[in-house]
Structure formats: C-alpha cells, structure tokens
Amino acid sequence: MAPEAARIAVIGIHGHGASHVLNAGRVGRLVAVVDPRPPQPQTPAADDDVRWFTDLDSLLAADLALDVAVLCTPLHTHAAMTTTLLRAGLDVLLEKPPTTTLAEFEALLAVSAETGRLCQVGFQSLGSQALERVDQLVASGAIGTVSHLGAVGTWVRRRAYWQRAAWAGKRSLDGRPVVDGVITNPLAHATATALRLAGARRAVDVTSIDLALFRANDIEADDTSSVRIETEAGPTVIGAFTLCAETERPPSVTVYGSTGSIRLDYTLDRVHWTHDGGTVTTEHERSDLLADLIAARTDGTALLNPLADNGAFMRVMEAVRTAPDPQPIPSAYVRWEGEGLDAHPIVPGIDAALARVADEDVALHRVVKFSTSWSRLRA
Structure with missing residues (x-):
C-alpha cells in the first residue's frame, strides 16, 4: 500500500506564497491555508476540500492532524510562528531568511532540538x-x-x-x-x-x-x-x-x-x-525542498538545508x-x-x-x- 500523502498547511498564500500552495498540492495533500486575506477564487487554496483560516491560532485549534507546514509570512514573523509550529508537532519548510536576528535563530535552533521536529530553510538554490x-x-x-x-x-x-x-x-x-x-x-x-x-x-x-x-x-x-x-x-x-x-x-x-x-x-x-x-x-x-522534507520525515535522510x-x-x-x-x-x-x-x-x-x-x-x-x-x- 502506498503511504498516505503528507497533510500540508501553507501559511501566507499570496505573492510568493501562491507558488507554495501549488507545490504543496504536487508533493503532498494541501489541507489548509492561513492568511488574513481569503484565497483567490479558482486557485487550489480556494478548493472545497482546503480549509482557510485567518490566523495561525485558529489553524492549530482546528486539530487537522497536519504533518507539515510551509511558512511564507513577513520576515519579522518567522521566528515566533516557526516556534509555535514546531511545538505543535509539525515539521516546517521555512522561507528565507529563517529569522531576522542571530539571537532569534539560536533560540529557534534550541526549539528544533527540544521538539525533535524538522525545519528546512527555503533557499531553493541549495537543492x-x-x-x-x-x-x-x-x-x-x-x-x-x-x-x-x-x-x-x-x-x-x-x-x-x-x-x-x-x-x-x-x-x-x-x-x-x-x-x-x-x-x-x-x-x-x-x-x-x-x-x-x-x-x-x-x-x-x-x-x-x-x-x-x-x-x-x-x-x-x-x-x-x-x-x-x-x-x-x-x-x-x-x-x-x-x-x-x-x-x-x-x-x-x-x-x-x-x-x-x-x-x-x-x-x-x-x-x-x-x-x-x-x-x-x-x-x-534540482530537488524540491518541500519534497525533500517530506522524504526525510519517512526515511530519516538528512535535509538538504536544515x-x-x-x-x-x-x-x-x-x-x-x-x-x-x-x-x-x-x-x-x-x-x-x-x-x-x-x-x-x-x-x-x-x-x-x-x-x-x-x-x-x-x-x-x-x-x-x-x-x-x-x-x-x-x-
């Protein structure tokens, strides 16, 4: 039996986030999207089987049994949101730059180690x-x-x-x-x-x-x-x-x-x-970094850009x-x-x-x- 597709949420779906929405549907199953603005009509984010939330807390409260989150939000929100996602038990593809300060980065490293969750940074060229x-x-x-x-x-x-x-x-x-x-x-x-x-x-x-x-x-x-x-x-x-x-x-x-x-x-x-x-x-x-993250979840291989x-x-x-x-x-x-x-x-x-x-x-x-x-x- 083929393994079940990874259940993915994309946080930040407009602008560059739209490309992550498309890719999530290619390499896994897009379950939910998060953005203060609603999805554009006739896009994968607006599909009937994809739930839209206006904020991260609402997504996590829905208990959707997610596997992976893709975070494509403003730079200064990366550290706090990734910390929340890792502690919620999700593996994360984090858009670059990972954080805006070195102190935030070191704190996020500690959270990743504490939770045992995977965090791949989205420098696509490194794939x-x-x-x-x-x-x-x-x-x-x-x-x-x-x-x-x-x-x-x-x-x-x-x-x-x-x-x-x-x-x-x-x-x-x-x-x-x-x-x-x-x-x-x-x-x-x-x-x-x-x-x-x-x-x-x-x-x-x-x-x-x-x-x-x-x-x-x-x-x-x-x-x-x-x-x-x-x-x-x-x-x-x-x-x-x-x-x-x-x-x-x-x-x-x-x-x-x-x-x-x-x-x-x-x-x-x-x-x-x-x-x-x-x-x-x-x-x-080029290897897709989200696909690489999903593979690492199942076979334990090293991430391309941890x-x-x-x-x-x-x-x-x-x-x-x-x-x-x-x-x-x-x-x-x-x-x-x-x-x-x-x-x-x-x-x-x-x-x-x-x-x-x-x-x-x-x-x-x-x-x-x-x-x-x-x-x-x-x-």
Missing part, C-alpha cells in the same frame, strides 16, 4: 545538483588553487516592489527587526549559495564581515551593496548586489582559481567551467542588521525610468562596478564613492 558539480570540479583541481568566491546580482525592482507590504524595504517595523535589504532578502540566495560553496554552514564558520551598504530608493534598507566574508576554513566570499541595475541578468556565484573559474548561474542550475581558454557548460536537476546549516548566513544577516544605515546615493548618480509605480532607479556604471568587486576582491566603497571619483568607474 540544486549543480552545487555538487561545482564541489567536484574544485576538489579535482580543475581550476587549481581557489582564491575566492564572488557572487553578483544585478536586478531591477520597480517602485511597486517597495510598496507591496508595510515591511518592504524596512530595517525595522514597530520596533521589530525586518532587515529587508538586497543582501538579506531579494538576493539572499546568492549570499547563501556562495557561503555553501565555500563550506561555511554554521555561525562559527564565519570569522569577519565587511559591508558597504547604499540605497538609491527612498527606503530604509540597502538596495546596492557589497559584503566581504572571511571564513574559518574556506575561501573568502565576496557579494556584490544591486536592485538598480542597468541590465537585469541571472545572478551567479563564481569560484575563482589559479588556472580557471567555475560560474554557477544558480537560478538556472547551470555550471560554466572555464579553463585553458575553453568553457564547458552543464545543466543540472536550519542549523544557515548559521553562516545568519551571521551576515546580523551584520547587516547592526550596521549603520545605508548611505543614500546622491540623485546626481541615479537615473529614473518609467512612471508611477512602474518607475525604477538605475545607477549608471553599477553593473561594471559589481563585476569588478567580485572579480578583484575589492569592496564596493573603494570602487565607487559617489563623488567626483565616480568618473573613474565609468571610464
């Missing part, structure tokens, strides 16, 4: 088999001695992006940390993927962090930044990110070596190995949270395109600057000073 390909190439000496890893993300986000929710673009909301900056949320996958390839999983694996935080938008958080992360036993990780790009491209993580390089386009699960003047490109499969393996990322999160406010980029160095909510800022020359930061292991504030030296970058 990619492309990471194994990169690890194998590095271990084989395919690019010689590794010097550092460089992560680059050049995305475009319109004004509507920052108005989609009360917490969007905030460093804090009503006294609670949010940390919705480019390093820690929109391009957090780049940061997490680079750390994983560098072998940095736990908080103790990170020894120092250097940040340069800027913003072109009228927000609290950073939208154009660099981060330099020294790791205990692995190479240095450099991150260079913007949401004010000239051209939006797939983000990537590159491992730089003495005889070549390996670039992972992590949203595409594509690896480019460059050596001896040639490049070999391979494409790879909560504990996100400590290194949380060190970065904490550094951004406690850093001084991002520096505004003077309007003279920002060009706006579009109108109304479709308007978006472009920082001319920023794409090249970020590529240089990653390639040369140099901090963004040493490349760009948003003053008369800006012409050096554009030359």
